[in-house]
Amino acid sequence: MRVVFYCQYVWGMGHLFRSLELARAMAGQRVTLVAGGQDVAVDLPGHVERVQLPDLHMDERFTTLLAGTPGASLASVRQERAAALTAVFERVRPQAFMVELYPFGRTAFGFELEPLLEAIRQGRYGPVRTVCSLRDVLVEKRDPAAYEERVLNALHRWFDLLLIHSDERLLPLQATFSRFADIRIPAVHTGFVAPPPDTENGRKLRGELRLKPGEKLVVASCGGGRSGYPLMKAVLEACRRLRGPRVRLEAFCGPFMSAAEFGELEALRETGLNVRRFTPRLIDYLAVADLSISLAGYNTCMNLLATGVPALVLPYSRQREQPLRVEKLKPYLPIEVLGEGDLEPERLARAVARGLHRQRKAAAAALNMEGAAFTARFLEEWMTAAPQAPDVSACDP
16 A cells, blocks of 8 residues: 655654654555655654655744745745645555644645645545544634634545544543534544654663663653753753762753754753753653653653653643643653743752652553554555545535
């Protein structure tokens, strides 16, 4: 089966890495991952091809599209992207088209998605089944009624299947989408998507780090890094104030953090306090860490669940997504939830000391963490059973 998987990430990396995990699970299929956003170096298995679209991302208020190439006009980048996406379809001729988040979000990218979805419905590329890939929690909208009506119209016009990457018992989509019962296409909760920790890789990593007996490993991370500077600065200053067991800090500031902010954090380094941009092995670090300190995006929370590492988490408080997720996951994790006031260095140092006394908790066993494997298996079985002719009647307004 040939699958084109479209993923546009506009601020951090969470959408990209969840899509990558899903693509990895589709072993035996031919997957073309079409990624928009700033390029990030990742390792891909042999069955996954990556096509990187010219970078478009959002400003910090999530209201304005920005071109990543200096001097490039937004209009020219949009035109180039739309042509590149069409070229992928002409070349690959996929049997399935997976779209991450849209139409629940990413409406600013309708300029390239809607003409393609319409062409698919008209049969221009042969029989193609369209799938929406969606995370667990939706952000709130200014006009919820209009938003949900628009989403339903788009789902019913252009999509054949909705896959929700959540454990329905904990975070069902209906908790943040009130008209879930009005969805007429199949809507399936897959379970959470997380990379499984590799115990052997973790042991090797601990050896590579040359941790001394009794030395505690603290891992700090902030996703893509665009909004992570306050947390990372506070962590470095807090760790310099710690008293008690020797601590090794490995801080990953994200590939999208500005050079100026990253330079300021590098200036705070000292023996045992390491500052880096990025690691593709974060799950291995968390598997052997004594404490994680991070923001509270989907991927980070899934990594915490998968490893059971004690954690301090700082949810983004201006939207409901991260606070709601953390609140639901608190009973399953040895975590302490931070507020912005807790970033004061002395307060954070005390929180770090408390965290280092917590024990790991095997939380994942109580939740469905098989979202990637289930998605791959379900998609293959559904494609085999689904009618192969596109339902052009769904195109009627």
